[in-house]
Amino acid sequence: MDIIIIEGLAFALPLFIIAIGGIYSERSGITNLALEGFLGFGAFIGAAAVTAFTRGNVAGIEVQMFFVALLFSVIGGAVFAMLHALLCIPFKANQVISGVVINILAVALTAFFTSQINSVIFGKPTNKFVLGVCEKFTVPGISKIPILGAFFTDVYYYVPIIIVVALFASYVLYKSRFGLRLRACGDNPHAVDAAGVDVSKVRFIAVMISGALSGLGGICFAYSISTSFSPSIYAGYGFLAIAALIFGNWKIGPTLGACLLFGFARSAGYKLAQVLELASTFSDIIMILPYVLTLLLLMFFSSTNRPPRALGEIYDKGKR
Amino acid sequence: MRKDKNTAGRDKNTTINPFVRGAVTILGNEKHQSISIPLFAILLSLLAGAIVILFLGKNPIDSFISLLQGSGILPKAQYAAKKNMLTDFLSMINSLTPMIFAALAVAVALKTGLFNIGISGQMLVAGFAATVTVGYSNLPMAAALPLVLVVGIVFGGAVGALIGWLKHRFNINEVVSSIMLNYIFQYIISFFINSYYMNPVTRQSRQVSAAARLTLTDVELYGLKMDIPLGFILTIPVAFLVLFLLNKTRLGYELKIVGLNRKAAKYAGIKVGKSMVISMAISGALAGLAGVTLYLGTFASIQPRVLTSVGFDSIAVCLLGNAHPIGILFSSLLITIISKGGNYMSSMVGIPQEIAQVITGLILLFSACGAYIRYRVELAKENIGNGKLRIENNGEGGQK
Numbered sequence: 001m002d003i004i005i006i007e008g009l010a011f012a013l014p015l016f017i018i019a020i021g022g023i024y025s026e027r028s029g030i031t032n033l034a035l036e037g038f039l040g041f042g043a044f045i046g047a048a049a050v051t052a053f054t055r056g057n058v059a060g061i062e063v064q065m066f067f068v069a070l071l072f073s074v075i076g077g078a079v080f081a082m083l084h085a086l087l088c089i090p091f092k093a094n095q096v097i098s099g100v101v102i103n104i105l106a107v108a109l110t111a112f113f114t115s116q117i118n119s120v121i122f123g124k125p126t127n128k129f130v131l132g133v134c135e136k137f138t139v140p141g142i143s144k145i146p147i148l149g150a151f152f153t154d155v156y157y158y159v160p161i162i163i164v165v166a167l168f169a170s171y172v173l174y175k176s177r178f179g180l181r182l183r184a185c186g187d188n189p190h191a192v193d194a195a196g197v198d199v200s201k202v203r204f205i206a207v208m209i210s211g212a213l214s215g216l217g218g219i220c221f222a223y224s225i226s227t228s229f230s231p232s233i234y235a236g237y238g239f240l241a242i243a244a245l246i247f248g249n250w251k252i253g254p255t256l257g258a259c260l261l262f263g264f265a266r267s268a269g270y271k272l273a274q275v276l277e278l279a280s281t282f283s284d285i286i287m288i289l290p291y292v293l294t295l296l297l298l299m300f301f302s303s304t305n306r307p308p309r310a311l312g313e314i315y316d317k318g319k320r
Numbered sequence: 321m322r323k324d325k326n327t328a329g330r331d332k333n334t335t336i337n338p339f340v341r342g343a344v345t346i347l348g349n350e351k352h353q354s355i356s357i358p359l360f361a362i363l364l365s366l367l368a369g370a371i372v373i374l375f376l377g378k379n380p381i382d383s384f385i386s387l388l389q390g391s392g393i394l395p396k397a398q399y400a401a402k403k404n405m406l407t408d409f410l411s412m413i414n415s416l417t418p419m420i421f422a423a424l425a426v427a428v429a430l431k432t433g434l435f436n437i438g439i440s441g442q443m444l445v446a447g448f449a450a451t452v453t454v455g456y457s458n459l460p461m462a463a464a465l466p467l468v469l470v471v472g473i474v475f476g477g478a479v480g481a482l483i484g485w486l487k488h489r490f491n492i493n494e495v496v497s498s499i500m501l502n503y504i505f506q507y508i509i510s511f512f513i514n515s516y517y518m519n520p521v522t523r524q525s526r527q528v529s530a531a532a533r534l535t536l537t538d539v540e541l542y543g544l545k546m547d548i549p550l551g552f553i554l555t556i557p558v559a560f561l562v563l564f565l566l567n568k569t570r571l572g573y574e575l576k577i578v579g580l581n582r583k584a585a586k587y588a589g590i591k592v593g594k595s596m597v598i599s600m601a602i603s604g605a606l607a608g609l610a611g612v613t614l615y616l617g618t619f620a621s622i623q624p625r626v627l628t629s630v631g632f633d634s635i636a637v638c639l640l641g642n643a644h645p646i647g648i649l650f651s652s653l654l655i656t657i658i659s660k661g662g663n664y665m666s667s668m669v670g671i672p673q674e675i676a677q678v679i680t681g682l683i684l685l686f687s688a689c690g691a692y693i694r695y696r697v698e699l700a701k702e703n704i705g706n707g708k709l710r711i712e713n714n715g716e717g718g719q720k
Binding site: 107 | 435437486490491492493495496497499500501502503504507508510511514515624625632633635636639672674675677678680681682684685688689690691692695
């Protein structure tokens with residue numbers, strides 16, 4: 001049971017922070033299929049920064065480097081997201097196209113630069129940046145409580161960071177003036193414009209926040225699942241985050257529920273395969289658990305689903 | 321006298337920027353814009369790609385030529401035994417075939433306002449179903465090939481219809497259900513391949529029988545050894561069929577209306593839910609064709625736990641082709657040439673293979689800006705037009 005909670009949280013929270021990024025962008029009215037590209041590119045910048053600072057040898061200073069990676073991933077994701085913002089807002093490109101293109105470009109660019117940096121600087125023909133695994137901590141005392149204690153046992157360092165960032169992000173979205181304007185941009189941009197606020201600017205910032213949060217989630221995946229950065233980070237987590245946020249009806253609270261559902265169903269599936277001592281081939285069958293569960297739940301909860309009204313529309317001042 | 325004044329004024333005006341004026345005359349014609357603007361975007365992206373290659377210290381023109389050589393458009397300096405330009409070209413066509421079908425699948429759904437991101441999953445289901453039922457049977461070629469196509473169409477269409485029905489019945493966003501189904505099929509099929517159909521050496525599913533394969537491999541003709549992709553014969557008729565369906569039939573008209581304005585369609589008495597299911601079924605059937613031409617054509621086996629990237633690339637290819645069936649034929653060709661020639665380019669010029677992917681990304685990036693280019697051209701046209709008007713007004717004013 002404990003291991004299900006520990007592993008489930010470790011997977012669900014990075015997914016959640018990426019989904020919050022998606023919510024920021026989509027609630028401002030910009031369709032964001034580019035989360036996959038954002039998280040990959042952000043993680044790439046973080047990993048590249050670590051590699052640059054340590055000259056490819058992270059042994060011994062993994063913890064400090066983890067925070068360096070975190071910082072650079074957030075910056076990298078935000079900067080890369082500007083591309084999506086540029087295409088969608090001033091260049092008036094179709095937002096779906098832009099998202100797909102940015103995913104393709106992110107895969108191509110990161111694969112190209114990773115192997116190029118490795119071969120030119122280190123003379124190694126690999127497409128990987130080794131990062132090491134993220135440190136974990138256990139809260140003394142509380143962790144002894146049955147079941148609930150598991151939430152405080154072997155916690156990855158990034159888990160509390162993500163919780164703080166997520167709390168702050170939901171405060172900004174729901175309680176601040178900027179958040180109000182952002183949400184209004186997604187539902188009725190003309191009203192925002194009439195109130196004297198620059199719609200393009202709000203949306204631009206929203207997309208950049210989306211990139212920053214995705215970068216954060218991406219580097220956490222790189223540290224927990226693969227302990228390195230390689231093109232295998234493009235495993236569809238960005239799309240899973242999109243599914244989670246649509247499942248959560250573009251609201252942060254329900255989206256957390258969707259992410260936890262994914263996370264716990266996933267780790268429970270792994271555990272189940274272990275307990276039943278199934279052959280490794282059967283683990284594939286158990287891996288469908290989170291997705292089947294989601295589809296079934298969606299059948300009951302989708303009827304009231306409503307996307308932001310102006311989602312995907314290019315804002316045109318003259319149009320009424 | 322008036323004439324002189326006008327020309328003098330116009331000359332003054334043109335000094336603003338002859339480049340803009342040139343671009344506007346080429347791109348400004350609205351009739352040709354659907355072709356000229358994508359071409360302009362491709363040109364821009366090739367320029368950007370050339371700059372990247374220059375930065376790597378290589379010759380961009382050599383690189384682009386080797387790209388064309390690798391995909392059989394231009395002759396290489398030398399060939400291995402029993403190979404020449406034609407065999408390279410056919411091998412490129414072999415990869416092109418599934419891309420065209422997949423991009424058409426995206427287009428049909430898009431016209432109805434649906435975004436089919438589950439092409440890869442539908443391809444996998446169709447390919448797997450055809451592999452298991454026909455690919456591992458002893459049917460003769462004359463029976464097997466049509467059956468492969470039918471099985472592909474039926475299974476792909478069924479998955480597509482399921483996604484459409486989930487949207488219609490339960491209001492489940494098609495993007496979410498497609499992503500979920502992608503994962504579900506990927507894992508289930510991986511389970512079946514791993515348990516029953518595994519070739520332990522290649523770690524893929526066992527090869528399908530030669531009779532059921534849509535690509536004739538290693539055919540010896542005129543002293544050459546070539547792969548003949550039979551599926552390609554279907555691509556052009558299917559593209560025209562989709563064009564006919566969308567533009568000339570009642571069904572196609574209804575689908576497009578649903579795509580343009582769901583409420584208006586409902587008001588006009590079109591059954592919106594039914595249209596969405598039909599559109600997704602057609603889209604899925606086309607994806608099924610893409611699946612069988614990929615898994616029982618380009619390849620002869622399925623790699624477990626992997627979704628092909630064709631399904632995702634096809635979205636961009638479709639949009640590069642303006643979601644128009646004929647445009648898609650050309651955009652698929654362009655993207656396939658680049659990805660297919662990338663190998664040869666990297667070995668000949670000595671630049672990483674990923675650069676081909678980067679160029680593809682750049683092409684798609686610039687063509688995504690097509691609307692912006694059009695907008696700027698319109699703006700420039702208006703400016704020039706206004707300039708003319710002002711001069712003419714001045715001229716008249718002078719006479720008065």
